Amino acid sequence: DADVTQTPRNRITKTGKRIMLECSQTKGHDRMYWYRQDPGLGLRLIYYSFDVKDINKGEISDGYSVSRQAQAKFSLSLESAIPNQTALYFCATSDPGTADTQYFGPGTRLTVL
Amino acid sequence: AQSVTQLGSHVSVSEGALVLLRCNYSSSVPPYLFWYVQYPNQGLQLLLKYTSAATLVKGINGFEAEFKKSETSFHLTKPSAHMSDAAEYFCAVSVPGGFKTIFGAGTRLFVKA
Numbered sequence: 001d002a003d004v005t006q007t008p009r010n011r012i013t014k015t016g017k018r019i020m021l022e023c024s025q026t027k028g029h030d031r032m033y034w035y036r037q038d039p040g041l042g043l044r045l046i047y048y049s050f051d052v053k054d055i056n057k058g059e060i061s062d063g064y065s066v067s068r069q070a071q072a073k074f075s076l077s078l079e080s081a082i083p084n085q086t087a088l089y090f091c092a093t094s095d096p097g098t099a100d101t102q103y104f105g106p107g108t109r110l111t112v113l
Numbered sequence: 114a115q116s117v118t119q120l121g122s123h124v125s126v127s128e129g130a131l132v133l134l135r136c137n138y139s140s141s142v143p144p145y146l147f148w149y150v151q152y153p154n155q156g157l158q159l160l161l162k163y164t165s166a167a168t169l170v171k172g173i174n175g176f177e178a179e180f181k182k183s184e185t186s187f188h189l190t191k192p193s194a195h196m197s198d199a200a201e202y203f204c205a206v207s208v209p210g211g212f213k214t215i216f217g218a219g220t221r222l223f224v225k226a
């Protein structure tokens with residue numbers, strides 16, 4: 001079984017809809033991240049969390065919110081989706097004991113019409 | 114602050130030829146450096162990392178990278194390309210005790226038969 005899972009894998013929605021992307025991990029890591037991937041821009045950090053009570057904004061947090069329900073679960077929400085949020089979204093975990101090597105989920109491809 | 118620049122958004126090589134993917138970094142303190150690979154429809158996975166031990170780092174699938182402080186570079190090489198190496202490659206930087214990893218824009222590697 002995969003160590004980091006994301007649901008859904010693909011989602012098409014309409015402008016203005018609320019969307020939640022979910023991430024679960026079995027690696028036992030405290031640190032979790034949400035990234036957005038766009039062609040030619042690499043990965044950009046949306047939010048990160050170093051434990052259940054610690055949530056921090058990344059470089060592109062506007063229009064997004066997160067919830068860390070447990071050590072193993074970290075959800076990303078788009079309160080009112082817009083077309084320029086169409087992208088590939090990745091959840092990741094890390095362990096500071098391994099130089100914060102990132103372990104990624106398979107990604108969620110989100111299309112906002 | 115840290116930054117990463119990957120030279121060339123696309124690189125094309127023939128099967129059996131040398132693979133060279135270029136990465137330059139900027140960091141005010143000694144960095145950790147990473148190469149990740151992304152195969153189609155998958156998340157990123159670690160290829161190799163530098164954490165201040167040996168400057169020549171060997172990774173999976175025959176890849177290696179050399180940390181050159183004087184050139185602020187961490188180029189990725191493989192002596193002989195294989196069709197299965199076709200993927201997107203990301204260079205990334207973080208620092209000890211830091212809070213996030215910065216990713217380059219990515220280089221897509223094409224391997225011609």
